[in-house]
Amino acid sequence: MRDKEKASRSDARSGEAHNASVDLIAVVVAVPNQGPSVLTVGQGSTLPSGPFELGHRSLQSGLRAWVEHQTGQQLGYIEQLYTFADSDRAGADSDRAGERHRQRVISISYLALTRAEHAADEARRAWRRWYDYFPWEDHRSGIPPIISEVLRPRLLAWADNAGLDPLKRERRRRAAFAFGLDGRDWNEELVLQRYELLYEAALIEEAMRGSEATASPPISGTAMTADHRRILATGVARLRSKIKYRPVVFELMPPVFTLLQLQRTVEALSGRLVHKPNFRRLIEQQDLVEETGETTADTVGRPAKLFRFRHAVLDERAVAGTKLPLSRT
Amino acid sequence: MRDKEKASRSDARSGEAHNASVDLIAVVVAVPNQGPSVLTVGQGSTLPSGPFELGHRSLQSGLRAWVEHQTGQQLGYIEQLYTFADSDRAGADSDRAGERHRQRVISISYLALTRAEHAADEARRAWRRWYDYFPWEDHRSGIPPIISEVLRPRLLAWADNAGLDPLKRERRRRAAFAFGLDGRDWNEELVLQRYELLYEAALIEEAMRGSEATASPPISGTAMTADHRRILATGVARLRSKIKYRPVVFELMPPVFTLLQLQRTVEALSGRLVHKPNFRRLIEQQDLVEETGETTADTVGRPAKLFRFRHAVLDERAVAGTKLPLSRT
DNA sequence: CCAAATTATACTCACTTAGAGCATAATTGG
DNA sequence: CCAATTATGCTCTAAGTGAGTATAATTTGG
Numbered sequence: 001m002r003d004k005e006k007a008s009r010s011d012a013r014s015g016e017a018h019n020a021s022v023d024l025i026a027v028v029v030a031v032p033n034q035g036p037s038v039l040t041v042g043q044g045s046t047l048p049s050g051p052f053e054l055g056h057r058s059l060q061s062g063l064r065a066w067v068e069h070q071t072g073q074q075l076g077y078i079e080q081l082y083t084f085a086d087s088d089r090a091g092a093d094s095d096r097a098g099e100r101h102r103q104r105v106i107s108i109s110y111l112a113l114t115r116a117e118h119a120a121d122e123a124r125r126a127w128r129r130w131y132d133y134f135p136w137e138d139h140r141s142g143i144p145p146i147i148s149e150v151l152r153p154r155l156l157a158w159a160d161n162a163g164l165d166p167l168k169r170e171r172r173r174r175a176a177f178a179f180g181l182d183g184r185d186w187n188e189e190l191v192l193q194r195y196e197l198l199y200e201a202a203l204i205e206e207a208m209r210g211s212e213a214t215a216s217p218p219i220s221g222t223a224m225t226a227d228h229r230r231i232l233a234t235g236v237a238r239l240r241s242k243i244k245y246r247p248v249v250f251e252l253m254p255p256v257f258t259l260l261q262l263q264r265t266v267e268a269l270s271g272r273l274v275h276k277p278n279f280r281r282l283i284e285q286q287d288l289v290e291e292t293g294e295t296t297a298d299t300v301g302r303p304a305k306l307f308r309f310r311h312a313v314l315d316e317r318a319v320a321g322t323k324l325p326l327s328r329t
Numbered sequence: 330m331r332d333k334e335k336a337s338r339s340d341a342r343s344g345e346a347h348n349a350s351v352d353l354i355a356v357v358v359a360v361p362n363q364g365p366s367v368l369t370v371g372q373g374s375t376l377p378s379g380p381f382e383l384g385h386r387s388l389q390s391g392l393r394a395w396v397e398h399q400t401g402q403q404l405g406y407i408e409q410l411y412t413f414a415d416s417d418r419a420g421a422d423s424d425r426a427g428e429r430h431r432q433r434v435i436s437i438s439y440l441a442l443t444r445a446e447h448a449a450d451e452a453r454r455a456w457r458r459w460y461d462y463f464p465w466e467d468h469r470s471g472i473p474p475i476i477s478e479v480l481r482p483r484l485l486a487w488a489d490n491a492g493l494d495p496l497k498r499e500r501r502r503r504a505a506f507a508f509g510l511d512g513r514d515w516n517e518e519l520v521l522q523r524y525e526l527l528y529e530a531a532l533i534e535e536a537m538r539g540s541e542a543t544a545s546p547p548i549s550g551t552a553m554t555a556d557h558r559r560i561l562a563t564g565v566a567r568l569r570s571k572i573k574y575r576p577v578v579f580e581l582m583p584p585v586f587t588l589l590q591l592q593r594t595v596e597a598l599s600g601r602l603v604h605k606p607n608f609r610r611l612i613e614q615q616d617l618v619e620e621t622g623e624t625t626a627d628t629v630g631r632p633a634k635l636f637r638f639r640h641a642v643l644d645e646r647a648v649a650g651t652k653l654p655l656s657r658t
Numbered sequence: 659c660c661a662a663a664t665t666a667t668a669c670t671c672a673c674t675t676a677g678a679g680c681a682t683a684a685t686t687g688g
Numbered sequence: 689c690c691a692a693t694t695a696t697g698c699t700c701t702a703a704g705t706g707a708g709t710a711t712a713a714t715t716t717g718g
Contacts, residue, residue, distance in 0.1 A: 022435055080412060083437050084388065104351075106381075258695090275679095276696095277679085300693055302686090303684075303685065304695055606669085610705095628714095629664055631712065631714045632665085633665070
């Protein structure tokens with residue numbers, strides 16, 4: 001059977017077979033007190049990454065090795081995000097267009113979750129807050145001003161720039177949908193769509209590279225190397241989606257926590273507030289946690305019970321999972 | 330900024346950089362009258378695949394080229410499934426263990442959906458029914474006998490083979506959970522978990538390759554080349570999950586269809602029956618379809634209204650999506 | 659041409675879940 | 689002790705889901 005396969009394969013071959021170099025890129029997330037953060041190198045401009053090498057036992061172990069080597073951070077939970085080839089990257093690196101026939105690069109991106117333990121060699125780890133890269137994504141204290149003051153007018157201008165009328169309407173519709181304009185609901189999962197829309201409208205720095213100085217300055221939000229900010233957006237979107245149906249938040253929590261701490265973490269990730277009583281009801285109904293018997297003593301107010309994650313649920317519900325309430329307010 | 334990236338990259342490099350060959354593999358699904366099917370080559374033993382080449386503009390276009398070349402089938406909807414490296418493949422190809430230091434292979438797998446139009450050059454396209462590969466996955470006419478008659482006893486025997494008592498219990502629990510034994514609910518999305526469990530228990534042909542003749546024969550279900558059946562299981566699982574929250578079923582439907590045809594397609598994919606009135610309610614409530622104004626004339630019974638998919642929903646609900654009711658019966 | 663079979667479609671009902679608000683309890687800091 | 693703060697429990701309403709029943713419009717067999 002194997003011989004048959006090989007035969008049919010070489011029959012089918014037509015173009016020149018060739019090799020590619022394979023790059024592994026990590027979006028490593030933690031949620032310390034400063035808010036949800038991503039692990040970076042190079043002054044926050046770059047995600048940890050490196051080539052897949054012969055010495056690596058697997059893609060994931062290669063990723064672990066690179067992240068540990070570059071940042072000293074060990075990884076726990078890892079999941080694959082997306083794989084893309086050079087020319088697959090939407091619009092990025094247009095300045096390289098001339099270089100044909102050079103080596104192809106395949107990039108495999110991953111999302112990793114880790115507990116925020118700011119340890120000894122702090123210097124090498126550069127945790128950067130998500131919302132420095134995406135200031136429009138944090139809606140915990142209401143709709144951020146940047147949306148109505150900057151994004152809305154500039155997106156509308158972009159729409160009006162379109163030649164044909166139906167195209168104008170289409171652009172306006174997309175902008176309104178992605179950013180919850182004109183009274184539409186905000187959908188916190190559309191992180192990638194929003195980034196891509198801003199890229200397409202050439203409002204962010206990455207979209208301006210390679211072309212000459214453009215008319216208007218980029219909007220606020222830290223830019224990153226190559227398409228790393230796009231990959232980060234993919235990771236944020238995936239995580240915001242996933243916490244709703246899988247108990248992954250606990251990968252980001254300390255071993256023992258209060259329900260409010262858990263709630264704050266969910267809110268930080270999703271960028272919106274949740275209804276406290278309903279949140280507790282849902283968590284407890286699903287038996288996701290168990291009391292440790294202890295309570296917090298540290299801060300003001302009534303002491304809260306401490307909980308730990310019931311690791312058994314990982315076995316019980318390989319698929320079913322968590323539900324989290326995200327309210328409108 | 331690009332220079333900075335390059336510098337930090339080469340600083341970090343430690344092992345030998347090297348190249349890999351990149352393989353593209355497609356799970357192409359259609360739902361003709363015979364039931365949900367996958368496009369194969371080589372007498373149903375192999376999924377269409379081929380190397381990513383310099384001539385390909387992108388990964389997806391490379392995939393399209395290979396599938397069309399090998400089967401004549403054009404692809405519409407495509408999504409990425411998973412990327413893995415050789416040594417990542419769980420246990421597969423153990424007979425190759427001796428060949429160290431050979432070229433690494435990266436495989437990128439995709440799910441493609443297409444309308445089942447059995448066209449002229451039928452000879453080259455080999456559509457095979459899903460449930461020939463996974464006879465335990467079709468629960469439309471009740472729990473298939475293979476589960477209680479073959480799988481349950483052999484999985485229990487495998488569990489008893491474990492040395493320690495807690496390990497035995499763990500294996501029994503996993504088997505019961507995956508296959509809905511002991512009165513547990515059947516979860517149609519666990520396709521991959523079930524395949525992997527059968528692999529681990531060495532009940533299927535793929536798991537026996539490379540080792541000498543084993544005690545017991547493989548259970549029924551067509552085997553495939555290398556780990557292609559595992560990739561197929563991944564695709565089936567993804568699709569069964571996705572039809573519940575995104576309107577992808579319509580990629581598999583003809584331009585015009587009745588609600589019953591739509592329901593039968595969903596049932597065929599998920600391997601279980603749905604409650605007719607509730608199904609219609611949900612589809613119509615969500616405005617997924619619109620009447621064409623025509624009705625069917627062909628068959629017996631009251632003529633059914635014909636519908637078409639409202640393509641506008643793809644814009645309106647980039648994320649929100651479809652809900653489908655899957656009942657117990 | 660009628661009756662049975664078949665398919666389509668509309669409606670009802672009980673039960674669960676989700677969103678939102680209110681009430682009470684147990685602390686700390688002056 | 690009082691005010692502020694946090695924790696925790698409870699209720700109410702609207703919407704959604706699973707399941708069953710009733711009626712309508714055809715074809716097919718006699």
